[in-house]
Amino acid sequence: MQMGKSATLILLHAVSFYIMVGTGEAQLKTVLINCGTNSTVDVDGRTWVGDLAAGSNLTLSPAPAADTTAVLSGNTSLGPIYGSGRVFAGGLNYTFRGVQGDYFLRLHFCPFALDYYNANNSLFDVTANGLGLLSQYSVLRDITTKNMELQRSGSNISSYLIKEFYLSIGSNELVIEFIPLKGSFGFINGLELVASEDTLFAGVISKVGGNSVNLNVSGRGMETMYRLNVGGSRINPSQDPDLWRTWEVDTGYMTNVDAGSETMNNSNITYASSNDSSVAPLLVYETARTMSNNQVLEKRFNMTWKLAVDPGFDYLVRLHFCELLYGQPNQRNFRIYVNNRTAADDFDIYARAGGKNRAYHQDYLDAVTLRVNTLWIQLGPDTATGASGTDALLNGLEIYKLSRNGKLAYVGAFNPAKNTSNNSKARILLVGIGAGVGSVLILALVVTIVFLLWKRRSSEISSKNDAPRWRPLFLHGAFLNTTNNAKEAAGTKNQFGSVALMRMGKRFTVAEIRAATKNFDEKMVIGVGGFGKVYRGEIEDGTLAAIKRAHPQSQQGLAEFETEIEMLSKLRHRHLVSMIGFCEEQNEMILVYEYMANGTLRSHLFGSDLPPLSWRRRLEVCIGAARGLHYLHTGADRGIIHRDVKTTNILLDENFVAKMSDFGLSKTGPALEHTHVSTAVKGSFGYLDPEYFRRQQLTQKSDVYSFGVVLFEVVCARAVINPSLPKDQINLAEWAIRWQRQRSLETIIDPRLRGQYSPESMKKFGEIAEKCLADEGKSRPTMGEVLWHLEYVLQLHEAWSRANAEESSSLDVESLSQAGAGAGVEERRNPLFMDPDPAAIS
Structure with a gap:
């Protein structure tokens, strides 16, 4: 809602706002606060209580809150907790009681547009029981960085942000203080406290390049920098019900995605220790990334993840492992490097976890100097061992920043004085994320999921439980075999009751595709996307082709893959890439395109040794x-x-x-x-x-x-x-x-x-x-x-080129002058050489 001028003036004064959760001795396991509202909402079976709501577990002081804070509304399609928020120009305190122990604290932010505030100018500090969590924090700046990472990983950009911290609370009370910078303001949409086992981060930890040390989290807090599901898809909080964590895909952080192949297990996985049940959900251990072509380059290449971090802090690196292939020790041995230093050699997952399909994790501690802002995690072969397999495997990766001198906050080279309306246009445009982005995202996601589920159900009915996992080509009915199914094309209806479109191109067999790509030889790969890989191949008539193979065990990119099929079924033009045929046998989904010998335009502009284009x-x-x-x-x-x-x-x-x-x-x-x-x-x-x-x-x-x-x-x-x-x-x-x-x-x-x-x-x-x-x-x-x-x-x-050629010729000067004059007259009379009408452009 809009704030009146009187409320705006009040916001210039310091505000102390307390929420007291629980008054008894019992410790609360989960606290969910929906800021800026008196409503209680349910999200994935969890109840979020409005910070204005009256109830046994929630009291408000001072009252009324509307006198001291601004209440935002909108963007409910992103989730109920982003449908409201609290803006403050003075200090704002949330006090939780009955929360002694170890907790994950998550701060939820979603920018909004208000008449009196520009989210691009919001800067504030956040502390928790005196520990500095954020300093001179700009939500818009952080969203920009996060979206760049999401783009690299192939994920959709996000209009909201969640900052996660791990705190050890020893006083039965947690005070979270928000402090806007002078002349600025802050805002918050949701607060989340989730209790964890006190053994989640405990015990002795290996220090990279040094001796083991005792990790004492009770004396310092941590910030979650990265949590990646290596080799698998994104894991949503509802899929990690113990701690409600989000596990992102890892592809955007790899320096070379082709260095690691995705793999998954075929049997049930158990934890190596009963204390590990909350370390990570089993979904993390069901997928992994293993080294590709581990016999090439004299076994000296590595799988590498490059992660941007804040300089001058210690970092906890947690690696998740589960041996999915070998059933004996000393069959997969490899080395682990952190920032180009050996963290472990002769690493045998089977031996450490105590068997195959046993979930196991290993922690390392590394200090990053003030001159370093990147954390490199590398896994590679250990050729010094006698293992039958020297390739590496990784299932999950977490990076936590540990506090130093009572602070987790890092300001760096950011100058708050420059964070004004004179900022770059890109950052200013990001204000629109809060003003107008969110309302369609969740709705579009829901519609897409319903549509895909409907198609999947239809496919199952049609195939009578004997069809491949997904068959987008068949669903669209866009391609039929011109040589074998001509009669079907004339009158056969597809499973939706509509007559199938005329076939476009040849139906290839899997054997033909394998022959064309030399059995999907990695040396034939010319591109990689969310759907899978693109191979250079030679089909039976000697024609070169680009062969796009969708990953048979992955749904990533399925909607885009089907869209491409639909579009190509009705597009034909000299300046659009054409499709030769397709293959849909043995749970494969493959499209065959004309081969483009000179690759992408970008490769001829920069980043390669190709000669420049004129x-x-x-x-x-x-x-x-x-x-x-x-x-x-x-x-x-x-x-x-x-x-x-x-x-x-x-x-x-x-x-x-x-x-x-x-x-x-x-x-x-x-x-x-x-x-x-x-x-x-x-x-x-x-x-x-x-x-x-x-x-x-x-x-x-x-x-x-x-x-x-x-x-x-x-x-x-x-x-x-x-x-x-x-x-x-x-x-x-x-x-x-x-x-x-x-x-x-x-x-x-x-x-x-x-x-x-x-x-x-x-x-x-x-x-x-x-x-x-x-x-x-x-x-x-x-x-x-x-x-x-x-x-x-x-x-x-x-x-211009013709004129230059004439000037450089050996013609007589007088002849050259006459020829040039004649050409000039001709050009002036030709409408193609007249300046275009400016109105035609606008």
Whole structure:
């Protein structure tokens, strides 16, 4: 709700706000507080009590709370606890009683928009019984970092954040104090306390490069930095009912995902010790990552995870293991490295856990200096042992930061004075996460789950319990064998009662696919995605093909995989990648595409040793990609929005003809009576349309924005997001647009283009890219207009090239002058060489 001016003035004073939970001697196991409301809500069977609610376990002082804090409302689709929150401009204390012991404390944050506050300017400290948890904390800054990590792992971006700490409370009382910085404010949506066993972090721990030490958590707190389910999918809190933890996927933190193959168990798993039941859920130990191709490179490569951490702290590294293959000791021995130092050698999971399928964990303690902000975890072969297998295995990974000098908070180089409205546009745009993002995310997730469950049920009924685990090709009815099932194509109905579409391409057998890929040889892998791997293969007629194989035991990327099937069944264009055929035997789901010999556009711009593309070729590639997108937008009744336009999805054939690929995120455009498609935010960080990000309203202009980023990437030849660069250069779109608006784009272009381009063509190119990146979609050109102007830019460059060629020839000066004059007259009369009407762009 809105705050009146009187309430705003009151917020400038220090506020002490107490919640007393429980008054008896019995210690509470779980405390769940829904901030800023008097309502009690149920989430996954757990009851969250509003901090304004009256009841035996909850009292409020001073009263009324509305006089001292602002109550937020909205975003309930993210979850009931994010439907309200409490804003404070003065001090705010929550006091819990009856909570002696060891607890996980989770602070829930979701930015909101209020008339009197800008979440981008929120900065505050948080302490717990005097222990500094957060300092000069900015929720928006942390969400930005978190979303970059989620993007790398292939997960959806998030509009809320949970900070987790581990506390040992010895006084039967916990006081959590929120302290806004002077002139700023803070906010909180939910507080969660979950009791843990006192043995969860206890006993002697191995110190990397030193002797074992006793881990005394009672004298210091910890912050959860990472909790990863290695080799498996995301584990939600409801799947970890003891402590309600979240386990993220690990792929985004691996330096080379191909170094480790995913595996899973085929039998029941038990804990190695009865005290380990709360260390991690069994789901963590049912999947793992093992080394790939452990016989190559003289057995010197490792599986590596790179994790960003705060410098100047000690870190607890907890590794989770479960031997899933070998039934005897000394069959899998490997080494463990932490920050390039040996933490353990001759590590035998079977021997340490006491058998196969026994869940086991190992802790290590390592100190990170003030000059280091990265924690490297590596597992590799130990060739010095006599083990029959020298590959490594890991099931789970946790990283905890230990307090130092009474503090867990780390400020680093962040300057709060700069965290104002003058911040970069990307951070300002993230305010929209709280203002408008959340309402559709959960709804879209629920609808997707219901839809997939319905299709799965339908598939089970149709196959009479004898079908593969999932069959998206068959469900869509989009592909039938032209040689063997011609009669079916004419009149057979699929399981939904509709007549199946005409077949597109050949139905391959698994044997043919295995022959084409040399039995899925890892050396043939040319790409990896959430669905699985892409192989280079040669089919029986000698044609090269790209073979996309969905992981048969994983549901990750299934929705995107099915979307791509649906789109490819109705799309045919010279500048769209075509599909040759498919395979759906033996629980396999494989698509076969035309092979693009020159790979991705990005590989020719930077990050490889390929020769640079000329300016002419770059323009031709951009024009080809624009033609493909223009066809998507206009070739169907409602058009198709690609939703993931980027240089890695623009492929080049042997003649450098550009073709759009990867339609897994594509959406059919809005109906005539609508202006947009309301959908959850998906795409790639750095290319996302900020208007789509704020409103969850997808339009064709969202593709135009992403294509504008591609144009700047083409001319600058650098990554769209590069955190290693100075702050003002991290985001390519922001950096390039600043130079373009100064009409100085040539200052930052790829140095390899110097002297090889027409200045006039570069000027027009920059203007097109600038208009594509307009803040509002209505101010951006259509893809058809972008295509027209790119063709005009190419004409300018070709005219410049012809003029230069004439000047460098050995023709007589007078003849050269006459020829040049004639060409100039012809160009001036040709409408293609006239400046375009500015109104046509807008």
